[in-house]
Amino acid sequence: MAVLYDRLHHAHPGAPIVYLSTGAWNVAPTLTRFLGRNLYPAGPLLLTDWGPTHDRWFRNGAQHKHDSLARLAQEFPGIRWLLIGDDGQADERLYGEFAAAHPDSVRAVAIRRLTAGEAVLAGGRSSGAAVDAHVPWISAPDGAGLDDRLEELGILDNDPA
Template sequence: MFKRDPIQIITFHSYGTSNHLYVKGRAIEDEGIDLNKTGFFSLLRNSWKRFETDKVKNAKLTLTLTDDRTIETITDSQGYFLIDEMIENLLPLTNDEGWLQYIISFNDKIGRREIQENNNFLGEVLIPSEEANFGVISDIDDTILHTGLTSRFKWAVVKNTIFKSAENRIPFEGAADFYTKLHQGKLGKNCNPLFYVSHSPWNLYNYLELFLSVNNFPKGPILLRDFANPFTSIFQPKEKGEKPEKQREIQNILKTYPKLPFILIGDSGEHDPDIYIEIAEAHPERILAIYMRSVNHRKKMIRVEGLFKKFETVPVLLVENSTEAIKHARQMGFLK
């Protein structure tokens, strides 16, 4: 008899407030992906499993907080679930860094399948510390991780995504140190929250989480895009007037923390300059600075330099390396 894969709940690092719980994740079959494996065929197999997911739809789930309060939800047709509820007194449940832990479990049969013995899946939500002076919203692709989005026909994206393990991906030099300093802030203990946004699909969540962890980036919510095919955004145009999902996520972060100013970090390769300019012009009092990593692409750099030439709404720095960014951040009073 054919043995079916066990089922699991993937929880995504998300964010909330002392009275607002925002939890996102996905229920899928456990394909046994080992992110530590290397070698051409292992990486190819992992990539195939990552995108050929067997979702668990219409599954009833129960989230349990550490004080035993529970919330029920159900997965959609793609296996995703979202809990977006007002719930009081969450701050006492967080640790020193502002992370609230919870357990989420299947609470019913899935078709003919019995729930396995290991039915407690750990998740975390960031509730920023009251000591935070500002937040940081950073792109991932070609900002801290070289993806090759500016390469001809995007072939570097394919090569890096499929044929390189998360542990072998090399971050831009000094990026983790810069982000750690921003997280620590001027006092060295501010616990300023970091939010990582990307056009990558949720299928790559565990891959990117491992990359950030092994390279010592501060832990933060990882906010990705809802689509099944990682190359959809490259070849499929958006409808007229539709805002990029990254931009909508940034706007939601600003709305969630109305009293917290933010630093935006991106790169000059794709859409970050346009998105960040629009956000800064809409919320000039909320954006402290914009850092744009320069990319090795002459035409794109000429365009970006033109965009920012007369832009005076908020301070903008086009940087070649993290040392320049750290120096500027100290001058601005963001770091000690």
């Protein structure tokens, strides 16, 4: 995935890369080290608070992603986002809903299919039911497969040099 992100970063210089996660802010230093050591392009982290709220014991990660996507669309209305996620938890549903609500703000949705072990660690797989949002929707088991599909869509050039 790091190679894919690097190719996207070089193919679209100046385009923001934002890492949206249900992870809590207390993991930000570890996550930042992981991204740097694995050569992911720099970008801000949109993480969630950890702990109870006034009505829940734990934060709602899906709601955090939903609210963050809506905020990005509002604060950056001229950007067409490439939403990259995986089939664990709720990315497919959330990205599909966002694309349906903001079709002019989404260039494409790319979903990495988790391995069986990754799906266990993620708490399972999503239903796979994406909202028909009239935007390109691709999936693959890894960054190389997503790279190929993004080339087919013209988002990446097939000549990385």
